[in-house]
Amino acid sequence: MAMRERNLKSIVKNHSIGTVLWFSLISLLFIVIVALSIGQSILLSSSYRDQVKTEQLYVCREIYEDLNGKENLDAQYVNAYIIRKVISSGESIYVFNASGEVIFPFSGAYDEENDYAKIFTNLTEKILKYTDGKIGDSVGYMQSKHYCRACVFNVNGQLLYLYLSADASLGGEMLAPLISQIIFVGFVVIILSFLFAAMISSGIGDPITSINKKAKKLAKGDFSVDFKDDAYGSYMEISELSETLNYARDELSKADSMQKELIANVSHDFKTPLTMIKAYASMIQEISGEDPEKRNKHCQVIINESDRLANLVNDMLDISKIRSGINALKSSVFNLSEYTVDIIDRFGYLTESQGYTFNVDVTPDLFTEADKDKIGQVIYNLVGNAVNYTGDDKTIYIRLYEMNGVIRFDVRDTGVGIKKEDIDTIWDRYYRSKETHKRPIKGTGLGLSIVKAILTKHGFNFGVTSEIGVGSVFFVDFPHRAVWDIESDQDEENN
Numbered sequence: 001m002a003m004r005e006r007n008l009k010s011i012v013k014n015h016s017i018g019t020v021l022w023f024s025l026i027s028l029l030f031i032v033i034v035a036l037s038i039g040q041s042i043l044l045s046s047s048y049r050d051q052v053k054t055e056q057l058y059v060c061r062e063i064y065e066d067l068n069g070k071e072n073l074d075a076q077y078v079n080a081y082i083i084r085k086v087i088s089s090g091e092s093i094y095v096f097n098a099s100g101e102v103i104f105p106f107s108g109a110y111d112e113e114n115d116y117a118k119i120f121t122n123l124t125e126k127i128l129k130y131t132d133g134k135i136g137d138s139v140g141y142m143q144s145k146h147y148c149r150a151c152v153f154n155v156n157g158q159l160l161y162l163y164l165s166a167d168a169s170l171g172g173e174m175l176a177p178l179i180s181q182i183i184f185v186g187f188v189v190i191i192l193s194f195l196f197a198a199m200i201s202s203g204i205g206d207p208i209t210s211i212n213k214k215a216k217k218l219a220k221g222d223f224s225v226d227f228k229d230d231a232y233g234s235y236m237e238i239s240e241l242s243e244t245l246n247y248a249r250d251e252l253s254k255a256d257s258m259q260k261e262l263i264a265n266v267s268h269d270f271k272t273p274l275t276m277i278k279a280y281a282s283m284i285q286e287i288s289g290e291d292p293e294k295r296n297k298h299c300q301v302i303i304n305e306s307d308r309l310a311n312l313v314n315d316m317l318d319i320s321k322i323r324s325g326i327n328a329l330k331s332s333v334f335n336l337s338e339y340t341v342d343i344i345d346r347f348g349y350l351t352e353s354q355g356y357t358f359n360v361d362v363t364p365d366l367f368t369e370a371d372k373d374k375i376g377q378v379i380y381n382l383v384g385n386a387v388n389y390t391g392d393d394k395t396i397y398i399r400l401y402e403m404n405g406v407i408r409f410d411v412r413d414t415g416v417g418i419k420k421e422d423i424d425t426i427w428d429r430y431y432r433s434k435e436t437h438k439r440p441i442k443g444t445g446l447g448l449s450i451v452k453a454i455l456t457k458h459g460f461n462f463g464v465t466s467e468i469g470v471g472s473v474f475f476v477d478f479p480h481r482a483v484w485d486i487e488s489d490q491d492e493e494n495n
């Protein structure tokens with residue numbers, strides 16, 4: 001079965017839609033014609049049977065009425081009468097006497113192929129069985145593929161047996177019109193199916209061929225192709241296909257420009273620290289090597305720049321690990337309220353040294369279930385960005401509260417806000433707004449990409465709302481867990 005399916009698939013695969021359609025239509029119509037012919041011939045043969053039976057009944061009754069009970073009938077006359085009936089009805093007609101001899105037509109008209117003894121035995125048997133030998137009552141039956149009818153009658157005071165027979169198989173002359181009809185219909189059907197196949201295949205095949213050509217162009221990096229042209233006035237599926245391909249083209253084009261941007265940004269971000277490292281190493285070699293104070297200062301710059309490079313590489317690795325699933329999530333139930341406050345405390349130095357204000361409103365003892373370390377990274381990155389981008393009032397508003405069955409974390413700044421067209425792109429790897437900004441916290445440009453990767457992996461809802469000149473609010477919804485979840489976890493561990 002599977003083998004046949006595979007054969008069918010390979011046939012379909014190697015032929016054009018037109019050919020397959022044409023072949024399918026012809027096969028389907030061939031089946032219909034065969035079924036119709038069989039049905040027709042069944043109908044024909046049943047109506048032929050009814051016709052023969054009625055005719056036999058009629059002829060039998062006629063002969064009976066014309067001859068029965070007559071006296072002094074000339075044998076020549078009866079013979080001629082029977083022959084006339086044979087000719088007019090097309091039936092084989094014989095008259096037997098009581099001893100089973102054929103007496104009409106005269107022996108010269110005998111059909112040598114007929115076994116008269118057998119015919120006679122059969123007819124007397126049937127007459128006895130069904131009419132009880134009653135004069136005038138006829139009986140119809142089948143004998144060796146012949147419709148037969150027999151009855152007893154009386155001529156010149158002698159008991160005679162009338163026997164009529166007709167071939168039960170349909171004659172060629174009856175089937176001929178049917179055959180010529182089928183040939184005609186078949187011919188018309190072949191032409192029609194050819195036209196249909198051509199019409200449908202041009203409706204499907206032509207757009208597909210053109211889409212295929214364009215897809216090849218797209219594969220070579222030509223993002224100017226428009227698949228929608230081919231779908232015009234075409235079938236729904238092709239229209240959907242072209243829409244999907246247009247979507248794929250847009251995504252590929254986006255990915256392509258992002259990749260270019262990424263390479264440009266990464267090389268730029270790598271270049272600066274590398275240049276610094278090289279410059280300071282040369283300085284140590286040539287100038288400050290002998291001066292421990294200067295040497296230390298220069299070495300420190302090299303260490304800082306190396307750290308920056310290491311951070312960059314680590315962030316990039318983090319994202320690819322989270323996305324590829326190498327770093328599986330280590331979920332546990334924990335007190336998100338306490339954890340959030342701990343993380344915010346890490347920014348405490350900014351309050352003292354640079355005058356930042358952290359407005360914190362955290363509902364105590366809210367428990368969630370997630371990978372604690374990774375969620376720590378999310379909160380740290382979001383608060384860090386708010387610090388970097390908040391306005392001159394240097395204030396950051398952080399809240400953690402219950403809302404519609406989830407725990408919402410949001411962090412608001414009073415900065416310039418994010419432009420509508422940038423809202424979606426800021427989450428993408430290595431996107432950076434064109435405007436440069438003074439940053440108290442050094443970022444690698446990958447912070448939000450890491451946030452997105454972690455939260456997507458968790459399946460948590462997150463987002464940003466922003467108003468130009470007013471500020472931005474980044475939010476994350478955590479699932480709410482009851483305290484006993486943590487206890488039951490611990491119970492399981494203890495067991």
Ligand code: ADP
Binds near residue numbers: 385426445
């Ligand atoms: P980085 O901050 O290191 O550039 P991120 O991935 O954290 O990298 O942020 C990407 C970009 O999103 C930033 O360059 C900035 O343009 C924008 N952005 C992020 N947070 C904010 C914010 N709170 N306000 C305004 N813009 C922001």
